[in-house]
Amino acid sequence: MKRLLSAAMAAALVFSLAGCQKQTPVSSGSSGSQPGSGSTVQNPPDTSGQDSDWRPDGQIELVVPFGAGGSSDLSARALVPYLQEELGCSIYVNNMSGAGGLTGTSYALNKKADGYTLVWNSTRCVSPEVYQSDPPYTTQDLQAIAELTETFSVIAVSKDSPFDTVEDLVQYAKDNSGLKYAHTGRGYKNHLTALTLDSLYELGMTEVPYSGDADACTAVLRGDVSVGFISLTTAFTQYEAGNMKILAVCNGTRNDKIPDIPTLGETEYPVEDIVSYIGLFCAKDTPAEIVESLSRAVEKCMEAPGLHQDLEAIGQSPTYRNYEDFGALVDKVNGIVGPIWKDAGLLE
Incomplete structure (x- = not known):
């Protein structure tokens, strides 16, 4: 695999x-x-x-x-x-x-x-x-x-999350099997990116699918899940308001709205853009x-x-x-x- x-x-x-x-x-x-x-x-x-x-x-x-x-x-x-x-x-x-x-x-x-x-x-x-x-x-x-x-999709967590980087997230997931992640539809970019990250680095995460980005974003903010793989459009509003942290962009290039946020490929746990x-x-x-x-x-x-x-x-x-x-x-x-x-x- x-x-x-x-x-x-x-x-x-x-x-x-x-x-x-x-x-x-x-x-x-x-x-x-x-x-x-x-x-x-x-x-x-x-x-x-x-x-x-x-x-x-x-x-x-x-x-x-x-x-x-x-x-x-x-x-x-x-x-x-x-x-x-x-x-x-x-x-x-x-x-x-x-x-x-x-x-x-x-x-x-x-x-x-x-x-x-x-x-x-x-x-x-x-x-x-x-x-x-x-x-x-x-x-x-x-x-x-x-x-x-x-x-453009991102990996996002709530402002109170202990994770500040993808490296933090991956290390915690490795040590604590079953970490819950939100995505917005099986077979779409967000799910496939999470699935690949999970499989490639043997994280043992648990998927929690939602019907749309808004619901997935709410679940992250409420703490129902530890992390969300969601669209930048939805996450950006909460990020701008200080309610959410964005750990990485799940695309091949950085986004001009958040130029300081690395792509997943730039982290220690790269996954190519799907x-x-x-x-x-x-x-x-x-x-x-x-x-x-x-x-x-x-x-x-x-x-x-x-x-x-x-x-x-x-x-x-x-x-x-x-x-x-x-x-x-x-x-x-x-x-x-x-x-x-x-x-x-x-x-x-």
């Missing part, structure tokens, strides 16, 4: 940042669900030398397979005004939650692969085959278009010229500071990757997460 995790964590994932400019309003709605197809990200064939400047002549439906108000929904709605302006069309945001994102994604994959139905997706529900043995689709059924953001991405996808059979045009359109949006600022305001780290690089990132994350998940006996 230790050797397996060490090899997985050796794959460092590097980020690039960017930004955009805002105009038209966002339409939204919801609809019924349909069963779906699936996801491992393809790359379109080479169309160099061909005219690939596709532009829609009708409304695009952007399926967000989560409820309104969450990080996925907010990041999609941040992009939509810019993308409408760039493409010259209206974009309808369709929130279709259910089954942890599988319902909405399946619905989008069952629609015609013509660029008029896109899906806004995040790490776990892009690749359900990594987490369950009989998924409704796999990564192979999705085509990556563009990555927009990545999420990237939590959010971005734009479509069905695998979508024509190459459409995929390339949409990818370039998102890139143009990310060139202006407005979108950059809008994303940072909701706690996201703007990170553009084109369809090729995004597809490679998806595969790389799957290669890291899959063995960890399976070895922990969590495959459903």
Whole structure:
């Protein structure tokens, strides 16, 4: 196990940042669900030398397979005004939650692969085959278009905690098996980081899952758990108020909001960043010229500071990757997460 995790964590994932400019309003709605197809990200064939400047002549439906108000929904709605302006069309945001994102994604994959139905997706529900043995689709059924953001997570404790560093936490956990930690969803970045730290350094910690960051943060502040693996967005408010200490950032780089806080990789107990991405996808059979045009359109949006600022305001780290690089990132994350998940006996 230790050797397996060490090899997985050796794959460092590097980020690039960017930004955009805002105009038209966002339409939204919801609809019924349909069963779906699936996801491992393809790359379109080479169309160099061909005219690939596709532009829609009708409304695009952007399926967000989560409820309104969450990080996925907010990041999609941040992009939509810019993308409408760039493409010259209206974009309808369709929130279709259910089954942890599988319902909405399946619905989008069952629609015609013509660029008029896109899906806004995040790490776990892009690749359900990594987490369950009989998924409704796999990564192979999705085509990556563009990555927009990545999420910053932290290791946080209450202000009264005896832990001031990751080293303090790890040493205590080694000597006191069963230390309780909070996370916000099995199979997501926070849980996977804690699981890897626990397994790699044989800490014997006990997980306490919560339905969201707010509940996990409250549990840390109340002392229900000793430590929380939670989003920086949620922890920062309590950190700024002096109610919480942040021991480390669980990303490959430090965060400008807390520049003095080390990354987990900089401590004596390094764990490589398990990237939590959010971005734009479509069905695998979508024509190459459409995929390339949409990818370039998102890139143009990310060139202006407005979108950059809008994303940072909701706690996201703007990170553009084109369809090729995004597809490679998806595969790389799957290669890291899959063995960890399976070895922990969590495959459903």
